[in-house]
Amino acid sequence: MQIVNVDIKNFRALKNVSVPIEKFSVLIGENDVGKTSFLIALETFFGVKKLSSSKDWYKDETDVDISIVITFKSFGDCDLIQPFLRDDGSVVINKLFKFNQNATWQAELSDNTVLTVPSNVQSKWFSSDNFHFIPVRRDLNIQFSMNKAAMLGKLLRARMKIAIEEQGSRTQLEEVIAVLRESLTEPRLDIEAFLREQLNNESFKVGFDELTIDPTEGVKFSISLSDDRASNINIEDRGAGTQSNLIIALFRLIAKTNVLGTFIFAMEEPENSLHPKAQRQLLSVIQEISENTQVIVTTHSPVFIDRSKYESNVLLSRTIQGNTVSRSFRADELSSVRDDLGIRASDALLKGGGNCALLVEGNTEEESFPTFLEMQGLSEFRLGIALINIGGSDNTKTSLIVDLLNSYDIPCVIVLDNDAQGTKSELEHRMAAGGLANIREIFVLSKGTIEDYFPPSIALEVFNSEFQPDPPLTDSDFDPNWSGDARISGYSALLWNRAKMGSKERIKQVLGAKGARLMQKNGDSLDPEIIAIIDKVNDVVEKSG
Template identity: 25%
Template sequence: MRISRISVRNFRSLQSVEFEPGSFSLLVGRNNHGKTNLFEAMDWFYSPKGNLEEIRNVAGDGADVSVEIEFSGAQAGISNISNVENRQKLRNILGESDTLIVRRTSQDAKNRYIFNPKKVDWQRQPAGVDSAFNNCIPRFEFILTGKSLKEVAAYKSTTPIGQLLGGVISEALEQDAQYIEFRATFERLFQSPDSNVRKLLERTSESVRTHLAMQFPDCKALEFSVDIPPFEEFLKNYTTRLDDGVVTSAESKGDGMQRALMLAIIKAHADARRDEALGRAFIFFIDEAELHLHPTAQRQLKSVLLSLAQETDQVFLTTHSSVFLADNHYLQTPFVVEKEDGNTSITAMNSRSRARTVYELLGGSPTDLLFPANFLIVEGPSEAELLEGICSRLYPDRPRIHVVPANGDDERQAQYLAALMKAFAPLGDSPIYRNRVVILFDHPTGAEKAARLATFLREKPALERNNQVFILPTEGLEDYYPRTLREQFQNLRQKVKLARNISKAITLEVFERDMPVVHQALIACWEKAHQ
């Protein structure tokens, strides 16, 4: 049983999000754009906690919080439920359907509801206590960025290592000859009538009984005894040591090693519990799994996590790692997580958005880029947004070019020619792109900018000879948009948002007819691209 669809409404920044994850889902986005909110929404679905008013989307105006999960492979999953009664109840609800849809809402946050395909209606889950229903669906493992090795490796009944060691080892010891001998020795030492310890306990208990009888004369006897402690008590004092040439405790290792060990313990725990649960699947939600890891270690970790997804488990990762994203795999489904006007969206990446995301994860500098067919350098993010959208929608079969916005540290710097020169420098010095890269300038505003542009072109005469330079007839892209589209979106003041809407609305005919300089720049970029 796996998650085939996730729908979240009004949970923090997730006002209305729905997407279809794969076996190995990567969620990539900038900080504070809502990636962790999705994981916490899933945590709330499995075990509701927290103040509803704190998790409710502020723009929702009191609307219900809801998390709806669709599981595929329901029939196979039901067969792995250990409770026979619950197994039959679920089959009665689903019939022959292989899809299980479960919802939790703020209207009745203590309970979850299942969609009944025969009645076309929702009904309360049939397992009784809400927490018991978690045994009917894949087990949820949520690993936040801030979770430490100590939280995972400490021996408690609730930690992975506690459940792993306590259940597996104690069962094995019951048949172990040395452990049986240890128990017998313990009984002779503490419980045999002839042992000195036993005699001392009896003298102490009689002394205490005498004093107690002065207050309660009916007290005839008092006994102190020492029972053999359960095996779990011994494990509370265990330590973890690693030998990588020098034997040291795990807690003294660096952050990278500690995080790798933590994930290894969780995977071992999943393997053990899966055997215990007759094939029951796990769903891992891991927040920034690459944290503190060298790129080589990141690749090794990704390989381990992919091995989970190749079997019965499902893996969700939030990441800022270009390694996780650039190394593609057939099980991998990447998603872009973005927040605009306080609301998060989650959309599947295509090849173009994947290339741009890798570029941004590498730091957003052309010196760090992988190798697209060619580059088109533009003045700012609005130009990049427009051209990326137009290329993706209107010219999907053309060579894949990368549009580089020449903005600096803030949006104002995008207005200066110096930013374009800075963006061109690493590409102009590269023999791979020197005669291929194309630059699209806004028309210079004022004598100073016109002079700088003339100097730049005079110092690099090959650019004009090779048809690598194009200059808009207007002082900004916004003034070059077709008049009808400017009027259609006249209320949009934010330049990037306007560019995004224009790229979605403009037709091929209108673009090539009304924006000929931009079109010619694209043609030159495609013609000079590596084939």
């Protein structure tokens, strides 16, 4: 099951808004535009029977019905849902609230007729068992409990159900308790391993304390955290950063186990209290989860704007009349949105660890080098490095960035295009005069630009898949003499003629992200020059530690 669109009327800050939703959706916008109201509306749809507070109504107008209409798809083969399918295979459910009355459920069919949704369909597909919302004010003691509304509780109950079913007809209470205890051990150890990696602390331990399994009271426990500085500290008493890392670990556990089945996640500002590097790690985890489970987040962080798939992002804004409107994201809005959200240059600049900064010229490098590192058995997170897009090879700008890094004692490696020999010479002149002491090496790509290091077959497959040119591109469309800017210009001209997509920056982003992943999937080898850059970064990191 997957949400494809949500229409909300008269709920909290939302008078009338329609929001398209993808498998992984990122809702962005200024404060007080209705992002939280949107997520609470989803929670209300799945888990609330009656609304009795005027605060839930837009401008307290309780004489007007609240309507939450959600369009779903991908139910699979389910007899219960068949009567409500529209001609296009979707299901449209309208949940209507009158003040202080039980909500009514209606399915809207293609011919505009309306059917009442029976309770067994509601409980099977549209209950709190199918949806989980984590607000920005996270109560970790609730989220990490066996509470029915707790994320960990839902996961562990699913695992325990599987464990019990695998035992067949065994009915001895002692045996059931033993099975339940064993089913809890692996998740605890997984969470512990994830936290050790994320916090770079091998002494970290997770305890499921005071574990009791009772046939009438159910399963109860509390979670404590220990390391080489403190023992058995309740999660509520740990810092906000540690608590957020615990959420990341739980998300990673869900991605690993994939036992929840039909489930939708919603999370408010997942980046809260996280360093930008940890934000990128969380984004990667959430994207992994979204391969099997729909995920919806709200954010103020540009890290969560997945630039390789702009349609995943929805911009919420408020009109001068006070109504919230949504717009599907467009590539040319990225810079203005960052400005509107108040993201400073330094927030995007110092986005990683201090062991080494890898400075690159553009989007292709920024998108591809994390995967290139993985192809060499490395990770930007484990290395503790910052990957910084300096936006070209301007000598003055590059020098300022290097100076900024130097003020934090961060060594750096610089990768420039072949046409930036002059910038390299100017930087080396400053180094010879005693400046820019934190530069460890400057690489100039001999082939031209980073795009020249992607095999043509990779570019061909990526472009045909992502942009769907008509007719599709073939090997003969690529000039074997292309290099550097001529290559990107050639790609741009082809895609503009056949797909009306000629944005060079968009092409670079897609080639960097999708192309690198495809190379990794195919088991392709990196060019020796790229390997040399990665080896140098690794060497700098090792020497810094």
